[in-house]
Amino acid sequence: MAITMKTASYKIIRDHDRCIECLVCVRQCSNGVHRWDEDYRCLVSDEAECVNCHRCVVFCPTKALNVVASPLDFKTNANWRKPDIEQIYLQAETGGTLLVGMGNDRPYPVYWDHLLLNASQVTNPSIDPLREPVELKTFIGRKPDTVHFGSEGVEGEFPPQLELDVPVMFSAMSFGSISLNAQKSLARAAVETGIYWNCGEGGLHPEVRPYADRAVVQVASGRFGVSVDYLKSGAAIEIKIGQGAKPGIGGHLPGEKVGPEVSRTRMIPLGTDAISPAPHHDIYSIEDLRQLIFSLKEATEYAKPVGVKIAAVHNVAAIASGSVRAGADFLVIDGFRGGTGAAPLRIRDNVGIPIELALAAVDSRLREEGIRNTVSLVVAGGIRNSADVVKAIALGADAVYIGTAALIALGCHMCQKCYQGKCNWGIATTNPYLTKRVNPEVGARRAANLIRAWAHEIKEMLGGMGINAIESLRGNRLHLRGIGLGPKELEILQVKAAGE
Secondary structure, eight states: OOOOOOOOSEEEEEOTTTOOOOOHHHHHOTTOOEEEETTTTEEEEOGGGOOOOOHHHHHOTTOOEEEEEOOOOOOOOSSSOHHHHHHHHHHHHHOOOOEEOSSOOSOOOOGGGGEEEOOOOSSSOOOOTTTSOOBOOEEESOOOSOOEEETTEEESOOOOOEEESSSEEEOOOOBTTBOHHHHHHHHHHHHHHTOOEEOTTSOOOGGGGGGGGGEEEEEOTTOTTOOHHHHHHSSEEEEEOOOTTSTTOOOEEOGGGOOHHHHHHHTOOTTOOEEOOSSOTTOSSHHHHHHHHHHHHHHTTTOSOEEEEEEOOTTHHHHHHHHHHTTOSEEEEEOTTOOOSOEEHHHHHHSSOOHHHHHHHHHHHHHHTTOGGGSEEEEESOOOSHHHHHHHHHHTOSEEEESHHHHHHHTOOOOOOGGGSOOTTSSSOOOHHHHTTSOHHHHHHHHHHHHHHHHHHHHHHHHHHTOSBGGGTTTOGGGEEESSOOHHHHHHHTOEETTO
């Protein structure tokens, strides 16, 4: 008989005085935690399978359930914590790599929380955004060195641009990693709010094609779903080199999630693992990257901006400079708190750097080299609210991508088990029964509400700083002050300490 060391991470508390044995918890849980025991004629729970997704708690009609952290613990040891011991038990049993969903949750500093914004007072009066115009529109794409105006507007050729009503976009989440209904929700919300969504590396399903004119289509190393028609259907093209949650690691969609719809969309065999290799096998130098950018522009007749997505790593500024010189119209930098459907735990927790430091380093490097004006910077990986957006723009970004925040708007409860494909909220799954739990109309409304709410708050913050256009804030670090940061961190961020 095999002995397992697996213990329950959570304890399920059922109030039997309230429980009416309606079996809603049984039907709602895709992990098989709750079941009806015919022998004892009662509900029982296998706590070891609980991922704390809150689904049973939320849908219990009598509020008879609660889930709390398991009180079981090991002897106190500052070096050997409970998760470290349990992870060794698991690997000793399986011999496998530990996987995890979502972004880095280690207690590293969140630099957004150590940056404070400026506010106008007497000599520079604030602006009332309810009564005075505050412009949030921004443009993503290569900017010419000079612009000439004639009687009919701009004269000559102008590089293609993405026009954003709010400097926020939905980041890359492919069909397969998330459900079609979740992707449709984000696509509809992007159209409704005048922003863009990224289809990820999984191609374009026919049901999201109507929203393709607001889509950024991705070209990853696996080339899943990539065709000339796919490239031409999107508003922009993004070459994915790296991802913040797993720098230097390729993508992997398990075969059990590759059903008929995913198979057709990605143009891969049914039930096979969709593996994107870590490197692009046609890119081994900046010159190779330049050739791919040129090829994509040729294929789309120079009608769309082509960007490059890289992970925030130690030498990110040099990589960014090379990507810009290779012809990227926009550059996406993804920090180590960026979400993902599946990542090796050790990679997620130990590789990469925070997006705040990476953004500051890249913006400074491009300015020093005199090429900052030729490219737009988009940052991702841990953007949680409108204040993070404003701080990112003050540090040098043109716009931000949000992924985790968008999924939370759809109902995600951050159980971080996306890779299992059993998402009880119908988001990170391709199970037909579970995907119905996301109503695209409701999801679109919730995601659009989030963008509108952030837009209102961004206007209030800009007005409070006496700024009437978001582009006037870009890279203006005088509007930031650091608190609780060391001299080296302030130096990298190029931000003064609070009180200076």
